[in-house]
Amino acid sequence: EETADLLNVELASRQYRRGFSLNYRAVFPDGKRHYRADVLEVSTDRHACIWVNGDKFELSPEALTKAEKLQLSLLKVGTLLLQWRTAGLADRNAENDESVTPGYPCREELLEALGDLDSAWASFEYRYISDLIQIENRARQLVYEAVQAEQLLTQLENSPDATSEAKLRARASLASCVGRLNSVANLQRKGRDDLSAEVLDCAADALNPDIVGIEVASSAAARILAGDILGAFTSLREYLRQVSRCLERVDPHLCKNDGLVARLVDWEASWEMAGRYFRDMRVLQALSGLVSGLQGLQVAIPKMTSMCEDCDVELFLVLPRLTLLCFLSDNTEMQGDLLKLYLPHHFVGSAPGAFLLDLIQDFKAAQFELTRLAHAVKFGELAGSMAWQALAHRAVGFEGDTALEGWGPLEESDKQAAVQALETFFHKLEAWSVDLQRHCPEDWNQCCAVLVQCLNGTSKRRDAGKFRV
Numbered sequence: 001e002e003t004a005d006l007l008n009v010e011l012a013s014r015q016y017r018r019g020f021s022l023n024y025r026a027v028f029p030d031g032k033r034h035y036r037a038d039v040l041e042v043s044t045d046r047h048a049c050i051w052v053n054g055d056k057f058e059l060s061p062e063a064l065t066k067a068e069k070l071q072l073s074l075l076k077v078g079t080l081l082l083q084w085r086t087a088g089l090a091d092r093n094a095e096n097d098e099s100v101t102p103g104y105p106c107r108e109e110l111l112e113a114l115g116d117l118d119s120a121w122a123s124f125e126y127r128y129i130s131d132l133i134q135i136e137n138r139a140r141q142l143v144y145e146a147v148q149a150e151q152l153l154t155q156l157e158n159s160p161d162a163t164s165e166a167k168l169r170a171r172a173s174l175a176s177c178v179g180r181l182n183s184v185a186n187l188q189r190k191g192r193d194d195l196s197a198e199v200l201d202c203a204a205d206a207l208n209p210d211i212v213g214i215e216v217a218s219s220a221a222a223r224i225l226a227g228d229i230l231g232a233f234t235s236l237r238e239y240l241r242q243v244s245r246c247l248e249r250v251d252p253h254l255c256k257n258d259g260l261v262a263r264l265v266d267w268e269a270s271w272e273m274a275g276r277y278f279r280d281m282r283v284l285q286a287l288s289g290l291v292s293g294l295q296g297l298q299v300a301i302p303k304m305t306s307m308c309e310d311c312d313v314e315l316f317l318v319l320p321r322l323t324l325l326c327f328l329s330d331n332t333e334m335q336g337d338l339l340k341l342y343l344p345h346h347f348v349g350s351a352p353g354a355f356l357l358d359l360i361q362d363f364k365a366a367q368f369e370l371t372r373l374a375h376a377v378k379f380g381e382l383a384g385s386m387a388w389q390a391l392a393h394r395a396v397g398f399e400g401d402t403a404l405e406g407w408g409p410l411e412e413s414d415k416q417a418a419v420q421a422l423e424t425f426f427h428k429l430e431a432w433s434v435d436l437q438r439h440c441p442e443d444w445n446q447c448c449a450v451l452v453q454c455l456n457g458t459s460k461r462r463d464a465g466k467f468r469v
Contacts, residue, residue, distance in 0.1 A: 001035045007107075009114040012122040021133050022248045028129075035121065040074075043067035043124055052139040052252050053184045063131050066124040073120040077113045080105045139252035142181045143243065143260075149174040150240040172197045178236060178267065185254035186264040195271045202278035203229045212281050219288035220295075220454040221277070227459055229274035232267045239263050242467050249469045259468030273446055276341065286338035291454045293326045298455060300389065301396050308455045314397060319448055320433040321395040321426075328363040329388065342440050342447065359432060366425035367391070373418045377407060394422045395429075 003009075014031040017024075028034050042059075044067075050057040059067075087104040153170040156162040175197035183193035203226040209217040216222055239259060243250060251257050277284045298305045307315040327335045340347045346356040370387035379386050386407060394403040401415050403422055410418070437444055453459055 001033050004033065004114050004118060007111060007114065009111055009118060012115075012119040014122060016122075016126045020129060021136075024129055024133065028125075033118065033121070039121075039125055039128060040070075042128060043070045050135060052135060053142075053254055055139070057135045057138070059128065059131050063124070063127040066120070066127050070117075070120040070124045073113070073117040077110075077117050080110055080113050084110075136252040139254070140247065140250050142177070142184060142254065143240075143247065143250055146174065146177040146181050147240050147244045147247070149177045150237050151244070153237075154241075168197075171200070174237075175200075175233075178264075181254070181260075182264045182268055185257065185261055186268060187255045188261060188265050189268050192268055192271075195268060199229060199271055199275045199278060200233060203274055206278050206281070206284055212284065216281075216285050216288045219291060220457060221288045221291045221450065222284060224453050224459050225274050225277055225284075225450065228270045229278075231459070232263070232270040236263045236267050239467075243469060246469065251469070257469050262468075269446075273450065276443070276446075277450075280337065282334050282337050283341065286334045287450070289330070289335065290323060290326050290338065291451065293330075294322060294451065294455055297322065297392050297396070301393060304396055305455075307396075308452055311452065315452070316437075316448060317433070318396050319451055320436040320444075321429060322392070323451075324359075324429060324432055324436065325363075325391060325395055328360060329367075342436055342444050345439070359428065362425055362428055366421045369421040370418060373414050373421075374407070376414055377410060390418065390422060391425075394426055 179193045179195040206222045374383035374386040
């Protein structure tokens with residue numbers, strides 16, 4: 001490039017660059033040569049394919065033909081330079097041998113070769129960059145489709161004449177577009193493409209007291225889960241509105257767009273969570289019941305409140321124990337539907353399996369013994385409540401006779417009997433607690449996240465902050 005400038009080689013027109021996209025106009029800002037090594041490399045490796053978002057693209061036949069012409073022009077310049085080098089060696093030999101005549105190429109030959117090279121370079125650059133722009137536009141097609149679907153939904157929502165059916169179809173279309181986009185761009189999670197809009201309807205139903213009852217509709221579980229999924233969808237729509245004004249800034253490799261990926265990760269995680277608890281309202285009712293029980297324990301055991309607020313590591317050992325205890329104390333089919341999500345191998349259909357039935361009997365035995373001892377302390381009708389209180393304290397981490405807090409003075413034999421009943425049962429429960437955490441670890445971790453949010457009364461979702469493509 002410097003040689004061509006020094007020799008005032010005629011510059012081929014680069015007017016075509018005005019038609020390039022904004023990104024490429026930044027790379028080629030004016031009509032100067034701006035030879036780039038990457039363009040030269042592509043002309044050399046003419047048959048290499050381009051992979052974007054898992055799809056294979058190839059250069060057009062016209063680009064390949066122009067790449068070959070560029071290589072021939074480059075070869076011509078190289079030949080002249082080789083002749084010049086050979087002539088230089090002959091010139092040095094002529095000093096000792098007058099019969100040697102150096103044959104330098106003439107200036108006109110070099111100027112012509114450099115001019116042909118520049119023309120061939122410009123011709124290939126135009127076709128190659130045009131192909132890249134087309135490939136990138138095709139790679140961004142999923143974003144274009146999602147933007148158009150969002151615009152249609154917004155238009156229908158703002159139209160007083162639009163029917164509910166039309167709005168639902170438009171929302172389903174948008175969710176479908178986002179699902180395809182998620183399958184390509186979301187490499188941080190599963191990249192699911194089945195993220196239908198159905199779960200949004202389920203979230204709305206979960207907040208409708210006429211459908212699920214006022215107790216469930218007003219529960220922390222319903223409010224937080226519904227808020228997460230609806231918030232994630234709203235955040236995605238807001239992103240599509242903003243990115244529609246700067247689509248040329250979208251990286252064709254969609255997984256490299258941090259703002260897009262962050263919202264897709266949020267959407268997929270919220271969708272899976274809501275789908276798990278909203279599709280079957282019995283499961284949502286069971287979750288609401290579990291949260292209600294845990295909230296009652298927070299009041300009775302202040303240590304648990306501080307664990308939740310600090311997200312103490314010990315909390316994630318306590319939650320599986322308490323979840324099992326709540327199931328055992330309220331052994332209904334509904335509670336079984338929730339536990340079956342995490343321990344499916346311990347159920348036969350909807351009924352507990354043999355090992356789980358054994359645990360239920362062990363719980364009843366421990367509860368009976370503790371209730372008997374509470375009667376001995378003259379708690380009367382409160383004996384059952386005191387037995388449950390001891391079990392809950394032990395689950396939260398109070399060991400030995402500290403789990404009997406509130407029982408008052410006990411005979412040593414009664415104290416030892418109560419501690420023995422607790423430790424015997426919790427020795428067996430601990431194995432179940434480990435199984436609950438490990439059998440479906442990802443699902444259980446998501447459940448823990450929901451429980452902590454409900455107990456703290458806050459959502460895990462954060463504001464997306466400043467817009468990023």
